[in-house]
Every structure is written in C-alpha cells, then in structure tokens.
Amino acid sequence: MRSAHVFGYDVKVLGMNDPWRGGDVAHSSGGGQKVNLLKQELENKWSEDILVLFVDSYDVLFLDTKENLLKAYDDLGAKVIFGAEDFCWPLQSLAEEYPIVKPGQKRFLNSGVFMGPASYLYEMVSASKIEDSDDDQLYYTKLFLNQDIRKKLEIALDHSSSIIQNLNGALNEVEVRFTEETGYLYNIKTNTKPVIAHGNGPVKVQFNSLSNYLAHSWTPTKGCQHCDETVIDMSKLEDYPVVQLSFFVETPTPFLDVFFDRIAELNYPKNLIHVTGHIGKSASSQMEVAKNFTDEYGSQYRSVTWLESSDESEGSARYRAMENCIAKDDCQFMFSIDGIVQLTNQDTLKHLVHTNRSAVAPMVTRREKLWSNFWGALSKTGYYARSDDYIEIVEGTKKGIWNVPFIRDVYLLSRNTVNLLMDRRLTSKKEADMEICRIAREKNVFMTVDNRYSFGYLVNAETYSTEHLHNDLWQLFDNPLDWEEQYIHKDYFSVVAPSVTMNDIQQPCPDVFWFPMMTEKFCRQLIEEMEHYGIWSDGKNNDPRLEGGYENVPTRDIHMRQVGWEEHWLHVLRKYVHPMQMKLFQGYDDKPWARMNFVVRYRPDEQPSLRPHHDASSYTLNIALNRPGIDYQGGGTRFVRYNCSLVQTKVGWVATFPGRVTHLHEGLETTKGIRYIFVTFVNP
Template identity: 50%
Template sequence: MKLVLLFEGIISLVIVCCMATDTFSKEKSDLLVVTIATEENDGFRQFLRSAKLYGLNVKVLGLGSTWRGGTMQSTGGGHKVNILREGLKPFKNVENLIIMFVDSYDVVFTDGKDAILDKFSKFNSRVVFSAEEACWPDKTLAEKYPIVKDSKKKYLNSGGFLGYAKEIYEIVSHQTIADDEDDQLYYTKIYINRALRHEWNMKLDTKAEIFQNLNWALGEIVIKYKDGHSYLYNIETETTPVVIHGNGPIKPEFYRLSNYLADGWTDTTGCLSCKEDLVDLSKLKEVDYPVVLVSIFIEYATPFIREFFEQVAALKYPKDKIDIYIHNRVLLHEKDVAKFLADTKDLYKSTRYISSADNVNEGVARNWAIDECIQKNCKYLMTIDSVVQITKPELLEDLIEQNRSIIAPLLKRPGKLWSNFWGALGDTGYYARSEDYMDIINYNRVGLWNVPHATNLLLIHGHRLTLLKDAFTFNRAYDPDMSFSQKARSQNIFIYLTNRDYWGHLVYADEFETNHLNNELFEIFSNRLDWERRYIHKNYSKALEPDAIIEMPCPDVYWFPIVTETFCDEFVAEMENFGKWSNGKNEDPRLAGGYENVPTVDIHMNQVGYERHWLHFLREFVRPLQEKVFTGYFHDPPHALLNFIVRYKPDEQPLLRPHHDASTYTINIALNTPMVDFEGGGCRFLRYNCSITSPRKGWMFMHPGRLTHFHEGLRVTKGTRYIMVSFIDP
C-alpha cells in the first residue's frame, strides 16, 4: 500500500513539473489585462472599478478613437482585432507575459491575478478562449468544432481569452479583417482549424473555470458570499469563474448581478459601492452649489397636488441655484400651478411654464427640458412627476451627493408593490420582476441598484444630457419614460435606484375622481396615507397611547381631536356646493319610513356619494377611540345607518329639542369655530345638567346614545354652525 502511494505521488510530481517547465510557471509569469474602449461610459467605469478592487493591471486601447466595428447588435467587431494587433505589438516577444483580453462595457472581475493565473495553469494550454452554448454567428460551423463531453459550452466566445503574449499576438495578426467584419467569426475559424488550434495549443473554457458568459446561462448561476465578499457560482459546472461577461441581450440582468459582484453589495457588509465616488456638498458654500433645473410634469389629474407643490418649494437647496420648468396638461391644475408660481415669485433663478393651453405633448415637453438644461449649462436635471410626494426635504442634496449619471430614489405606493422602478425586463421590453425586487422595495436590502428602468423622479447629471437628447421620443412605440430608459441603456448610461433612505412615495392617480369641489376628500381608499396627512388631526394618535388622558367635559362624554381644520373647511364647502339641504320637517322621504322624529336641516352622506367613505372613516379612526373609552364593547365594523351633516342658523333651524339618539353611541364633530363662525350653540345633557358651549373645530364628542344621554342642541344666535353626526350601532 505504501509503494502505491509513493508511486502516485511521483506521477503527480512529474505532471506538475512538466506543466511548470513546458507550459506555465505561475511564479515567473505576469498578467496584463487588455481591453478596448473607445469611450468612457458607465459600463467602462464599472469594469475599471472591479479591476482596481482586485489589483489587476489593465491596459486600455482605443480610448478616444472613433468606433468602426458596427453597432454590435448583430455581427461586427473586427475593429477590436485590428486595435489589438496594433496595441499588442510591444508585447509580442515578452516572455512569461500572460495577456488577458476582455470586453469592458459588460464585464466585471470577481477575483485577482493569482486566481486567474492559477486557473489558467490547470488548462495546460497556451491560449484559452471563453465558451458558450451557441455557435454564433455562423451556425453551420458547429459541426467542425471538436467534441466536448460533459458541458453545453462547446463554442467559442470572443468576449474573453487569455494566453501567452506571443501566441495572442500571432492569433490577432493571423490574417487581415475589416473593421466591420465579425471578430467572433475570425477567432472561430482559427479555432476550428485543427492545425492552428494545435500550433497555438488553444482550448475553450467549457466549464466556465475562468470566463462566465451569461447569455444562455442565467439559469446556471447564483450569487454567493464568503467572508464579506461576493462571487458568482455556476451550479452546473460547480465552478467559480472570475470574469463575468454580460454578453448578448441579457445586459439588464448582468447589470443587476453586477450590483452584488465585486463586493458591490454583500450580505454582511451591505452596500460598499454606495460609499464610492461621492460628492460632499457640505464642503461647498451655497454660492458654489451646482445649478439644477427642476422640471415638473403634470400629465394627468393628480390627487394631493397642493402638497406636491409645497414639498417642491420646501426642498433644502438654494432657490437661486434652481431653475424651474413646468409642463401641465391638466386644466384642473392650472390654479395649483398659478399658486405655486405666485408663492415662489422671484425666489428661483428662472421659471418657465408650458400650460395646458399650449397643447404640448409629454414626450416633446420632456425633451425640451433636456434641451433647456443643456442651453442653461446646468449641472443637473431633475425630472419630477406630479404623483410624487416628497417627505424628506434633503432629497435633492442626497441624490447629488451620490454622484451617479442617473439616479432615482425608491418611491412606491404605500402598502402596495407598485414602485417607480423595474428590476428586470421581459422579452418585449416591459416589466419583469427581478428576484431581488421585493427585498429592495421592502428595504430588506439597502443600497444603490443599477436598474433597467426608473421613472417619476430622476436626477440626471448634466454631462450626460447631450447623449440623451430626444430620449423621451427615442422609441415612439413606448411611453416617454420607457423610451428614455431604453435610450440610456443604449448609450451605456446606468440608471441607479437608491433605497438608502425614505424620501417619499407615490400617490395613486389612475382612478382619481375630479367631479367634486374638493376631490381629495374622496381619496381615503386610494391614497390613505396622504388623506391622513391632510385630514386627520396631528394629535389624533396621542389619544390612543396607553397612558393618554382623555378629556371628559360631561359624564361619559369624551372629547377627542380627530380631523384637521382643512377637513372641516373642505367638507363644509363640499356639502354647501351640493346644496340639497333637508327642510327640517318630520316628513323625510330619504328615510325608510318617511318620518323623522327629531328632524334637522341636514345632508346625508349617501346623498353625496360619501357613505362608503364615511363608514370606512368610522371603522379606521372612530372605532379605536371607542374601544379605548368604552372598554369591553367591540363591534367591527361599526354599523351606522344615519351619517349626516347638520346646519344650524338663527333664521333656519337654530336649535334641537331634547331627545335620545337611536344609537349605541353617537359621535358629533364640530366643523367650525364658535365666536368666529357663529355665536351660541353647543350641547346640553339634561340628565347631568352639563353643557358644552365651546366646541373645538375638528374635535369629536363621543357619548352613549339611547337610555342615558338625553340631550338637546343649544340655540345658535348668530352665524352658521355645522356639525357632523353619526348614530353608530342603532
């Protein structure tokens, strides 16, 4: 047994020595990464970042020259071979130099020199080309390839190869090739030539040991993490390639994976790339802040646009460094724009307004914003749609400091999966859900994400705008925002989404009703968060705190702040605009029996289409207060047949006679202010001889109904008093 082991060790030693002597010496060899890039775009910068991270020596050829190799959407790329032939001349006779060629706009590294040379040594070859499943561009050549067992990656890919400098130079100099001919076909014909293949000892990386071409291989790979580092693992070949190539049409998915690769984001360190290449505005005086063109787009009727303009005006950024550009296609919102312009008059550097009367379509108007920013030589263009609600005024500063070509904050509809970005694209160029979409929108993964599409709010770096002219009409088959994203992708301009903070959200405008005087009153279902912000009293939630002291002006009569003065004003105006008040008589055709025992001058909520909304209000905002003060009584949802606004006037109905309410409990919300809007009024509980004569606007009384709380409405002597009443659980 010992003899066998000794013999096996000798054989292994001989093989290793032969490899080191005849083919490769890792200790004596050096590695030079060569790439071709005619322009510095975001893909190129991503490539260089990964190379720098792993300490790779990179030589860039062709930078600043004109690309003559075609569009790369089909065949082409011969220009790369010609650039290599010229660029590698100085290295053609350098001994022990390993040259690795890789594309640059769609490649990232996941390890360094030692790993690459170690993997190369195991091929026992002079030249190794990357491989893929498809024989392209000439499928008829597939049968001429040598047989490959145990792998689908049988065919050469020209996006990555490495080998000794002498052989690499001889290969790229083997014969002439026109700039617009295909480089992959050039290398393929060399490889399938058995004599040449053996002369240069060429092999394919059929198991993705070094190179991973992602086209046709997305189902094979996963991202893994170890010791705070990220890497890509091929589950079919059980290999960890170090050159990741997003070849072909899968670039959006490659860029998504690149968010994690090269330690861009890891499960232990989070987002490392977020901390790179930042701009520190805190070091600048306000006079030196970059000029931003803030372009506002109102393309459809939008709820809570008043708050939208307030938030734009509240952005924490010097207004004399902001140019304002507004495009409005909605007649309904002309008054909102006019108010914003009046309120901010002379504060901004300049303003330009394209109104609904100008009849300019969205795509053209957005292109004009780009043109205006270029003309004004602004440093940034921010585009913001009217559906955006900004809740953090530092938004603009935060986005500028991140220093990316295009960046968007994460914005989503509260409580929904709908957001302002797509994590992936489907085959038709429309939305597809990426595997990390849910983690990003739920802030389970926080970072800076390269995405194929973002909308609603973008910050675009000024130096990118010339490449994005007419981007919003680049593809008229798409909506303007999709067209813009497609144009950006075609120019290798990355669109980043950041969820490093919470900057705001989106309102839902698709079903916005515009046939009311105050349309937002009806948005309690579609835009609950914004409805609460406008209409629910700021101190409402304090009454729900465990140790809250609830005011009780009369026995078992509780007093709560519940709605804002804005709600009161808009609610009263909505009802007066409707105008169909009852006559205050006992005969009431609105009731099932046609008779009201204690009549008032009122409007029922079902008359104005507000019954469903009000019942929801009772459930969501009144019921929690009821359960707190009337302990032990639970009824979810609360039931109320009579929900009505009452109007008291000296010359109409000044008071209400003593009565019991047909309810388990009653709520009464004061909708205007005593001694301002009216005099007199109030409520007296006869059994307790207790009166409340100074109701607070936006505050609610809650008291038991039948049996105990016999009460009357006190006389109004001047003005008009409004209250909102519900008889709950009759």
Template identity: 40%
Template sequence: MKWVAFVVLSLFLYVEATNFQPKLHIVTVATNEDNDGLKRLKHSAELYGHELHILGLDEEWKGGDMQNSQGGAQKIRILREGLSEFKEKNDAILMFVDAYDVIINADPDIILRRFLQEFPEYRVVFSAEPFCWPDKNLASKYPVITFGERYLNSGMFMGYAQDVLKILEHGKGLKDNDDDQRFYTSIYLNKELRDTYKISLDSLSRIFQNLNGLTEDVHIDYDLDGNAQVFNSLYNTHPVVIHGNGPSKVYLNQLGNYIAHGYNEKVGCLKCKPLIEIKPEEITLYIAIFISKPIPFVEEFLATFEKFEFLKENIHLLIYNNQPLNKITIKNFIDEKVGIYKSVTALNMKEDDDEHASRDYAIEWATKNNADFLLMLDADAHLTNPNSLQLLIRKALTYNTEILAPMIAQPKKLYTNFWGAVSSTGYYARSSDYLDIVENKLRGYWNAPFVSSAVLISKRKLPQLANAYSYNKEMDADMSFSLFCRNYGQFMYVDNLDEYGFLVPSDQFSQFLKEGYTNPEMYDYFDNHDLWEKRYIHPKYFHYIKPGVVVEQPCPDVYDFPFLSERFAKELIEVMEGNNHWSDGSHLDRRLEGGYENVPTRDIHMNQVNFDKQFLNIIDEYVAPMQEKVFTGFYQRPVKSNMMFVVRYKPEEQASLRPHHDASTYSIDVALNKRDVDYEGGGVRYIRYNCTVPADQIGWSMLFPGRLTHMHEGLLTTKGTRYILVSFINP
C-alpha cells in the first residue's frame, strides 16, 4: 500500500502549500431507488468512504426514455435545486455521476489528487468519449486535441461547486425532457463560457472512463496488492470512476465483478462472505418446473429433484409440460407427490402453447402467493447437489443477489446456462473471462447478461419481473427475460462457488423425435453418456469388470457377464418390433455383401434402426474391456463389427438355429427377455464341449471365441418369442 501513502502525502503537501482544504462530494440523480445499478453505486461509494448525495428520489421521472432516445434535462433541474447548499462553500468539489451505470474504484484522496494535479488550470472537468452525441454535426466545432477522446460526455464530471452551480444556472429554461448532454455540450462549445468556467475534458481517462466504443481498450489488471483496477491500454492510465454509457452497460457489469473490492488476484473473491444460516421451516419456496421442449432423461431429472434436502411441506410445485412424450411420466410423478409437497399444480399444455405466457404465469403465481423465493427450473438442469436449494437461498440472502443462477454446464463442454457477454445483435458473445469461470479458474458470483435453466428469484424482485418472459416474443422466453432484466437494470448473477450439477444436451434428442425414433433416449448415448450409462448399462457390470472379480464361465472359454439393463433390453425389442423389417430366414439376404447368408436367422440389423454407430461404441466401451480381462493378451481397439443384430425365435417362424461357427474373433450373445415368462425352451449348446448355457438372464451376455473352437447351436424355442442380441466382433 506504499503508493496509497504517497498519494495521501502528495495531497497533504499540496493542501499545506495552498492553504486549501478541499472536500469531495459525490452527487447523483435517481428517481428510482429500487435499482440494482444505484445500489451498486452506493456500495462502491461507501466502500471507499465517499459522501454520496442522491437527489430526486421523491420525483416522478419526466426526463424521457434515455435508453432509446434523447432526454435527461430533468437531472439538471434537480441538481440546480438540490445543490444550493454548496453555493457558499469554497472548499467543496462536486463530482456528478449517473446513478444507474457508474462504479467508483478509489477513495476521495486519490480522486482529488488526480483532479488537482492533472488539471491544475481547470475548475470543471467532464468525462470524454469517442462519439459526438447527440448531434454529430457539432463534431467540427469541438476544440482540436492532440491525443485522447475529443467529445464531452455528461454522465460524469467534477469541479468546484460554485462553478458547477453557475453552469447549471444556464439551464433554467430547459424542459425536463430536453437533452442534458446537448446542454452541457453547448456550454463547452461556447469558448467564452468554456474559458469563464475553465472547463476541460478528461480525454486520457485519468479519472473518468466512459466505456462505449472503448471496450476493446479497457481491461482489468491488478495493483501490487492484487486488487483489481481498470486499465486503459490506449492511454496507459488507470481511471477510477467507470461509466457504462450507452450499450456498454453489460461490459460495466463485467468489470464490476472485479473492481470495488470484488476480486483480488491473490486472495480470490473478496465479496464472497461466509453464508448466513437459514431456517428452512420459515421459508416458503415456490418451484416452477418447465418441460417446454424435447428433453431427454426427464425421469432422471425428477429423481434428482426428489433428492433436494429441503422441507417438502414448505415447497409449492408448478409443473409445465407441453411434450407428449412426458405426459405419463409427469402424471405419475404428480400422483405420487400429492400430500408430500405443500401443493402440486400441473400445466399440461399442447406443443404449440405459449411458453412465454406460462413462465410469466409462474412469476405471477409466486408473487400473488407471497413466495419468499421462486425457482424457475427447466428439466434439462440436473441439480445433483442435494444442497442446491439451501445453498442458493443462503447465497441470495448473504450476497443480496435477487436473481441468482447456479452455474451448470453440459458435461465436458463449454456450453453453460449463462453468457459472459452479448453481441451487438443481442445474442451470445464470449467474454474475456468466460472460460476461466466455466473451468472454475475463477470462483465467485458473477453479474451476467443472461441466465437460464435454473434461476432463483427473491420475493422483493418478483413484482418487478411481471411479463418479463413476454417482453419480446420474437425471442426465446429465457432470452426475453434476460433482455428485460438488462434493459430495466435488474442484475442477474451466476454462482460457481459450489458444484451444482449439469445441463442435459437436447438438440440431438429433438432430432431423434422429429425423425420418429422409438425410445429416442436409447439413442442418446453420445450426447448424454453418463445418464445413458446409468439407465441402460446393467447395474452389476461395474462390479464384474473390476480386477480380481471372477466372471462366470458356464462352459470352457464361454464367459457370462451382466452387460445391459432390463430397460435397455425391453426398449430394444420395442425398437425392433416397431421397425418390423425382419429378414425372412432364407439364405438370400440383400443386406449383406454378396447377398448370401450361410446361417440365416430372422433378424434386424442395428443399421436398419440407425443404432449401429451407438452400439459399436458401446461394444468398444463396455465389451472390449471385459474381453481384455477374460482373454488376457488380446487387444484390438477400436473394435470392428459389421454384424450387430437382434434375432427373433418363434415356434411358428424360426424356432432354433443349426450348429455353426461365427465369422468373428469373438462374439457376444445377450438375452433380451425372460425364459418361462416370455418364452419356453431356448438356450445355446456348444458342440465341442457338449455344454449348454441357458442364456436366460435379461441383459447378461455370453462372450466366447468365434471361428475355430466354439461351434454352437440355438436350441429350440417351444413357446412364445425369444429375443437375443448378437454381435460378431473383429471379423
């Protein structure tokens, strides 16, 4: 902190030499006290020991829509009326800043020192920007400068109080909806007035930094103590009062995650205080679950949801579903949970129903019922941390983050439920810190321009978000919500201090549905591997694959191991019967190269149902390791297989299969249904060993050598229908 001591000493020497005792007063105009940007300004001012005067809180805003047009002269009137107490104070230096998009990052001594030493010949200094606004025709009338930004910005300025008040007196004839920047520009461009009041611009951003048009040149760096500061690389300066003017507010929010004691390079998150304790029995939580698009593994989502550690009798549930695939699942869930949760309401809608309105209804529902919190939860957000609800609520209360999302990402991908930046067209853009946040190199809670999938909203914020999801119906509902929040100064935060869960990719699943796939989740092996594995791989597989665990050998070199789940077996049969293009059991088979099958069966190949790529990878991931375990020394990866198929045995069709060798290095034969339940008879006999395997445990697979040693036959199915899954591996 040596540099701080130097600053204080320099200011002290200056004061002693001039016998001048300046005092800095920061002033702003705000007619809306309940604004996150104003709260941030107040926090940064208090943090550095500033005296912040907020004027206009008792007034209605009549200064026009400054976000989309000109206006703001009401601020001039309010300043003129509200600052009269400073008329006789020679020692007062006023600094005006806009209320909703400014952050202060230095104490009064540093700001005064820069003003007095960098601008010793001037009494009023305005911030500068690269755009001549609101009238670009005035550009040629600006004084020529050799270096820096040339044009005045009225969002930040400072000067001796008496001079500032004299300037404000020139605005007596303004209407409230006139433009404030046009007024200040007219004063500055009038050479006589400019010289009279000794007005200058902070063209090199020594004190003030306007971000619009300069975001590429303004970054975060750190001082010797590791504290974040703003660095203007264009002018090699460290401005300390930062303004997110115009469309740069999102970038200001990003900088605000670090400055004003937000982040320290050495310590980490400075604002991440110890969490307050809560009493769940005193919190009424409303949760709105949305299944508004094709989403795989909804059953697993609901199972994860059930594991939340929170008093269910204090939770009100609203479930919105417009997907036909999930209607039965949702109905069964609701039927089971009636009486467990405080209330359960279902909105089973049609696919073309208005999702925007339904999400707005959820906010209205929670608002009317005086909810303490509302969690908007999409079914693609699997919050596997059972403490997620308590963590989010405790953080919302501790950090005063009234719109808070847990950071969740698609497994092994960079796609998450938040954006770090927004493009000029209003869509996703990658911020400079996005990867570090996603990869947890930076930990904290972050002001973000877009959050979705899982969003906790506090009681006080709910009424302010009415119709936010319908704010722009040309957009997806979550984008409309975030646009509303950005435009109305409602800060959204994403938290990666804890691990919460993951996002389920759904684009490929949606395509499976469009193409009419039976049991589309069975196909979703690549995009949602871990969920697929838990549902479709036999639960005992991972025990048998462990070193030292004996794999059963019912016949010599015939190993029997649990491979696929009963659900997989059932769904695969449904897929095959849905396809129904069974071969006719003759030697003529146009599916094969050459068109001839030596040992024909009634079967359907995996490529006929578009499952060949998935199943070949499944063999490589689960069967090959088992082969390497039981047949030590043989390794061939990736595995190859041109023959992966389901065989159907029926007494009236094909009841058995003659003795034969498989055209493979090794084969698998998986039972798909149950003997004495679905069929009678069946089994496999290995001729050379005169050994029979019942092959009747669903999902269990025989694994045995192919061509040379293991001639075998399929024994007679005497009743019902028997299904097996066969693959010839490494032919």
C-alpha cells in the first residue's frame, strides 16, 4: 500500500474483512475467491475506458509511476497482460500447450499481477464458474491456452518483464539500481525496468529484503526515506501510549544487576508501563536480582506481574506475556527484552514507540563483534544466513529501518501484532524466538530492525555459570568491556594517560606510588567472594599451598588460585598494571607475572598486624578493599626505612612499591572491625 501511495496509484482493496475461503495459497493451490471478488467489483464497470490493474496484496511492490506503467502497457500492444515466469504452475502437464517464446523470455502465466480494460477483465472472470477454493492461476491459464479466448480478449504475457517482474526463480536476473530519488529493479537479462515487482512463491524473505531499497525507501544519497512516515507524535506526555515491558532471563546471565538498573533508567513514564517478568529454571539462582528490581521500582509502574513457575518452557512464558498484554485494554505495545541486552540509550523505548511499527528491534550487537539481534537472510533450513547488506547494517555504513526475516532479544510489538502471534500457542523450550518469527513471517508481519542510533549491546552469556557468589568477576574474558566498566576505577584511565608522568602520581611515602585502579564494587564483591569461599589460611609458617610448603611471614589469607581466579588477575596485571609499571619503574619493561595473589584479612581476634618484612617481589601491589575508620579502626602500612605510614587508604586504590631492599614494611595493628587488602607480589 505504501508503494502504491508513493507513486500515486488509486487503490481499491477487495475482500477486506471478508472471511477467506480461498485455501492455503502459501502452501498449495487455491485463490479462486480472488476471481470471484474481482467479478463482483467489475459488474458495474463495463466501460472499456477504465483500465484496471489487479495485484496480489502482500507480495507486490510498485516501482514506478502510472504514466510509465501506461507507456509500457501501450508498448506491449495487447489488451489484457499477465506477468510471466519460468514455472508452469499448478499443472506442469499444461506446459507443452504454451506458445514457444524467444530465448531468455518467460513462457508461463502468473496470475499475481495482470491488467486490462474493465470490460475485457469482466468477460474474462465471467467466462466460467469457479469455486472460492479452486485455483485462480489454473483458471486464467486455461483461458490463456484457449486460442479463441486468447485472441478474442487479446491476452498476452509480459515475457520480458517490461511491466511485471515475477521474482520466483528470477532473483539472479535483477539488481537494485538507484536514481537520486529512489531505488528500482533492473532486469539485466532482458534490459528492462519493470514497473511492478511480485515476490511470488518461496522468495518472500528475499523480496522483503529487496523492498528495503525500492519505492523511495532508501538511497545512498538520501538515506532512509520511510523512517519518519506514520510515526507517533510524542511531543506531549499525554500522547505516550501504554506499553507492557516483558523481561525474560531464561539462562544464567552476566551483569544482570546492571541490566535492571538500565531498565529502571529508561526515559518513559513508569506509570504508563506494565511489567511482566520471567526467570527460567536454569537462571533461578538469579531470581533475587530480579526481585530487587521489582521491590525497589515496582510501585512506580502501572502494574507488575510475575510469570511464575520457573519450570515452564520459554515459549509458554512468552505466550503468557502476550496474553497479559491483550488482557489489558490499555496495552498498545509489548516491549520484550532478554537479560542479555544492555540498553545504554535511555530513549530506546520512547524511540521504538515513536516509529509505530508492527515489529521493530533496536539493533544491538556483541561489543566489537558482528553478532547481532537480527538476521538479514535465512538458510534453506530456516536458520541464519548472511545477507549482502548485513555487515553494512551492523557496522552502520547504511542506516535506516530494515525489513528482516528474524529479530530476537529485544523488540517492540504492536497490539495488533501480538494478537496475530497468539494465533498459535508457543511451545518451544529452547527456540521460542525462532517460532515467534516463523509465525510472524507466515502472518506477513513485517519485522524490522532500526540501526539509526546506538541503543546498547548484547552480553555473551554462553559460558556463564553460577557456581560462585559473584560470578561477574569471572567475566573478564567473555565480556571484557563490561568487566572493565564495572570493576576498573573510572579515574584509572586518567592516571594511565601518556601525558601523566611518574611525578604526577601521588607518593604518600618515598617511592610508594598510590593511584586508583579498582572500583568499590570490585572490592566489595571480592571480599564477599572470599568470605563465601571461607577457607582462610591459619596464619602459620607451614603452608601446603606453597611449592616449598613454608611461608616466612604468614598472614590469614586466601590465594586467587584457590577460587579459580588466578588467570583472570594475571590478565589484569598484563592489561592494566603493566602500563603503570612502565610509567613508574622506567626501564623495567617485563610483563608482570605473579604467583602470590591473595586477599589478607586482619582482625583483632585473629591476626591484627604483621611484623616488618620485605616482600618476595620486584614490586608489590597492595589494594585497599574496605574503608578505614568505618569498616575498621587502626590498620595501615608503615615503611620502616622512611618512618612513613599509609593509613588513610582509599577503597580500590593501589599502593605499589619495590619489594626488596628499600621498602621494609609492616602491617599496623587493626584494633576494631576487619581490614581487607588484596596483595600481589609481581615478578618475584
């Protein structure tokens, strides 16, 4: 309909809101009802002056103006013109009865698009009786193959696709070309520029993909031409529709607390949002994180509904979310979002509602990857295939709203679309997204992805486990940027900048360099992880954890290799500590490595202090994990040679100093509470 309006065609829709009795034409023969509908419409339009163009609805695009259509029609020199294709359908046995055509031309009739004077068409559709469930293409084929009728009604086929381009079996014969104003199809086999494109047969996905560039939709010079059509005016608060936000955490998911923080920060009135939530069985250990969100913000939302029963299938949960939206008369859109989606753009929901699409997904990708939440094409088995423009869309060299065959993870559905999807109950346990999109394609729902703005990204949850207390600490390799944002101090990037020299770094004692490195969140979670593990050393010299079995200056501690985090910390040393090492210890370029990486616990009734000692290291890192004067009293580090103490430490700040010869030091007594520090002996 949009392409018809763009090129100025007057459209009369036949059979709108009538029950369909023409059979399942997508999978078998049928469609006779279309013949009868046209007959009813033409009964009072016998004038030969009225030229009628009949087209199928959901798989046809207009590519040019009425004027160019009429010119091409006159050039063909027939009264009634049908499109042509390479397949004789539905009866292959009739192929031999067709007239022979020139090499490269299409031989067989396709009834998806035809045109002619009203009187001629009426005589054609009145030639014999046809039941609604009979096949319309077979009906017209028999008329065409009857030489007397073909001659009388001057019926011809558009063998060279001058007007009508049927795409089934011909996708490799066409290419998209552009004028300054629009994209169009060019048939490189017949050197024609068709006026109408028909995505007949099993090429709907490819046809929809082509439509992204046709009929004033997108050009290289103008960009997206349709993106701002039919949008909702949201300039006033009263214009905001009510939305249902449905979140799904079906598998263990990293950084889920951040996910919910960002949901709460969406720039959309909470009193206009119904919330539904579902936590899958395998993610049940993360229910507390989700409950914290609803406990804190639930009263601000229009309603909150938990889709309980964690053992139900994902498909069933998503279906129940749809039911919940339809059951609420005010629910105009359903915003579905999975826990792996991190929305960094607070206007995402507002933007999607504004687009007013049947189904639209904000494009999100795994960070610095091509993995996204949409597919540009499908394989023969219905799974992922890379479209020609996939990389350009993902990388943003082409921006717009794109018709695609598959969206997942985060998308907005209109109420009408939700109704259509509920026609079939979802049962999938693992691939509910595949099932939803398959139904959408069968219902001719246009699924789109919007890549005009940066909306957020996807976390990688493939290897995420919940065996620890704070499992996100282990995400350094799978989600390195998220890990960095959550655990590396924001001011670290200022001190590590090339313009900052050694002399710019704080030195509370001689050659004791002090700078921010880890966040308070990291420090808190590391403490809690150690206490959760709970197997602290006894503070004696005999230590079976060490290769030699003996510790000269023992502490109450837990080593990182005990909790499976040694490789992660060694990576931190190489990535974040090494640049500071180069700045602070000039000429010492070796990449840092350490075997002794441990959290020490000081408390009055256990081990309150540590005698003067040198560290077995080239240099030592000592990170304060909690707050002096609040979490504990006393404590700190005294450097004996300089009679200088670092007492008022800051959480997440690292004190680094040479381990041997010059920096004999002691741990000052903790008199109250518990003091935690994270120590690393670098390059022993």
